[in-house]
Amino acid sequence: MSDYIAPVKEISFVLNELAGLSQVCELPRFEDSSEDVVDAVLEEAGKFASGVLAPLNSVGDNEGAKCVDNAVQETAGFAEAYQQFVEGGWVALPCNPEFGGMGLPESVGMATMEMWNAANISFGLCPMLGQGAIGAIESHASDALKAIYLEKMVSGEWTGTMNLTEPQAGSDLAVVRSKAIPEGDHYLISGTKIFITWGDHQMTDNVVHLVLARTPDAPEGVKGISLFVVPKFLVNDDGSLGERNDAYAVSVEHKLGIHASPTCVMSFGDNGGAVGYLVGEENKGLAYMFTMMNHARLNVGAQGVAMSDRAYQHAVAYANDRVQGKAAGDKEKGTIIRHPDIRRMLMVMRSMTEASRAVCYVASSSFDMAHHGTDEEQRRLANARGELLTPIAKGWSTEISQEITSLGVQIHGGMGFVEETGAAQYLRDARITTIYEGTTGIQANDLIGRKLIRDQGQEFNRLIDEIRATQAEVAALGDEMATIASSLAQGADSLQQVANWVIEHHMDNPQLPGAVAVNFMMAAGTVIGGWLLAKGAVIATAKLAEDESFYSAKIITARFYAEQIMPRADAHVKMAESGSAMTMALADDQF
Missing domain, CATH: 2.40.110.20 (Butyryl-CoA Dehydrogenase, subunit A; domain 2)
Incomplete structure (x- = not known):
């Protein structure tokens, strides 16, 4: 099985260039944070994920946890790893300094959460739920309860x-x-x-x-x-x-x-x-619990990214190692990464993983600004953006992780269906992410009902305007970026079209929003992901001389996504606009 290598440089790029970390770190709450501090944190998190958590991943999959006499015994090695986790202060990273936290931005916490889950999703679930509980108690409990529980929970002792x-x-x-x-x-x-x-x-x-x-x-x-x-x-x-x-x-x-x-x-x-x-x-418990649930939903979106990235790394390693056949145009047998169809699958995995990572981090960063910004209007707009992106980050990122982890098995061929190669575990582990913390259908209905219809598309239209602004930037860069520019133009038009259609027709019958919601969400995720990759490509063009290998890969990945993934949005829009008639047409006893 391949080892996990935390994509620290990629994560840093997304945080700094797309999620606006520098602006977040200028806020008074995060004045002790900086790009250098964050990069150091990410490096250490990557080492811990790769060196401590990843080696326990297959052990946990094979052994599992057991319940004996009304007590759970975790997998061997997990307790020792958790103690190291606590000693490293990782639970406290994004928590309030008032209760012993380090006070780093929540978006940085999400970045480390991606690493924990990519290395070992079973382990990563424990601190993920803990941080959500911390947020709910801090936001809604009495001072007396906070005094009893928060310091111990923030430290990771409980x-x-x-x-x-x-x-x-x-x-x-x-x-x-x-x-x-x-x-x-x-x-x-x-x-x-x-x-x-x-x-x-x-x-x-x-x-x-x-x-x-x-x-x-x-x-x-x-x-x-x-x-x-x-x-x-x-x-x-x-x-x-x-x-x-x-x-x-x-x-x-x-x-x-x-x-x-x-x-x-x-x-x-x-x-x-x-x-x-x-x-x-x-x-008022349900409203209080939503503080925890919304935190968990964003982090489950990051779990989708994590499973996608782990499956991609595993597939790349295998494709570089497996010798099979002679690729078209090659004179000798070589590794399967030379075969066009293998490269197609790897590029699908890579581009969609990068797009979903950007969506999740931008959503998380929006809440950093919403919760700690100094300007009321800035906080309002940031909160609206975060709320709009949350169901997309959770729903779309986890849905595409099903495709990406499945492609990882496919690249392994028959060996992917054999547990010993490890590819199947990522597919199995990823499957729950579309279900817990609100299924894909729940996320999609939240997006279309609470985030689109309720404000008549106001925030959605603001986002589409930003997509069009990026499209103009891309178009100005010339022919090399033409496919990205045209895909953004088409994507923005398609999203505007389907949003207007939903707002106009959602009262036609009560079943319509629910019937079209998932296709609406998948279209939105596809276009927003492409938009953020396009923004990354613009930045990469300006920085190409600094690191030609890294930044040229950003441009190529964005172009691939524009050509091969963005057209999916039009299909989802057409399916959404077909309405609910045929979805609801069969009688119950005809199924």
Whole structure:
């Protein structure tokens, strides 16, 4: 199996040149950050990912996590790796200095998150959920709860989880049944939660669960859900750990992939009630939890990028090593990277990975500016951009990772279908990314309903104007960039067309938005990805003399994407504009 090499230079390019890291680092919150500081962080993160996490990836896939006597035992080697992770301060990287964090931009945190997940996605899920829990507690909990939990969680000494889903309540949280009965200064929580990532393990002294439940007089539906902190071990007044709480992992799921990440069935209150502490106000739990969910959605988008990049690296290594046949125009047998169809697949993998990375990082950087900008209008516009891009970053990046990881198997030929070569693991691990933290359909409906229709395309049109501005820049560079310029012009027109069509026709019938949403999202992701690669190509043209190999590859990759990937957007637009009639035409019993 090939080793993982963190693409530090590529990540740095995207952060600095496309995601506007220099502007973010000028904000007062990030005044101690700089391009040099960030590059040093990325280098060290890359070393840790490659040297410590990557070697455990196949071990975790083969051994998995196990649940014995209501306790999860993580894969051998993970606890030692996690201790090194904590000692390196990696959990604290993007966290608030008030609670012991390093205070670096969230977009830098996403960059390191990509590396953790590319090296070992099962491991990477643990700190990803922890950082989301930190954000929810910091944003919504009382000062007393913050004082008890945040410093330990920011340091990584304690991990965090998100407990939403129940056996009868998948994405429909309106039917959550877990109960919270008030008792003095706390509540007694009872109920069963499923699909709880890293719901238990032995790597830390405590696990802090964020749990959705209903109080006795709560109204029905999502308006009656409250959020509670439920620790594995109760915390004494002096900060030491007290007795074991009534919250246990009763089993772990046997899954297609991410075997080393324990996906737990959690039982609360089997022995009288798990002690939980209310976060914020009663009946506002779903809104509070969305702080964590939105953070997780962006990072799952980065997981899609991570799986794509790992599969691409693996395929390139194999293509450079495997001797098979004589390529057209060659005089002797050579490695398969000489064959045009292998190169076509590698270029698809490379270009779509780079495009999705740019989409995710730009979305994350938008929130850095939205949360910490000094100008109110700047914050408003940045937040609107981040919110628009979030479902695309999550939905599109993970959908294309299915294609990219599948191409990785294809490049290996029959050996790709054999587990020992490792290519199949990336395909299996990537499959969950389109499902958890909101399926592709949920992301697409969010994009078309809340982000397009609700503001009548205002932010979407602003983005299209920026695409057209970049198209003019590209066109001015001459014939070499003509295919990029023409693809951007066509892409902007197609997106404008389908957005206007949706806004005009979404009231025609209630099923229309849902029927066309995924194609709308895939068109948007394709064009926005091409736009960001085009921006990168413009920058690369100006910097070509600094590093001819790196920057010429940026230009070639952008041109390939313009010629071979951007035409997909027109197809998605045509499918969207066909409406919902044939999607809904069959009777239920005809399926």
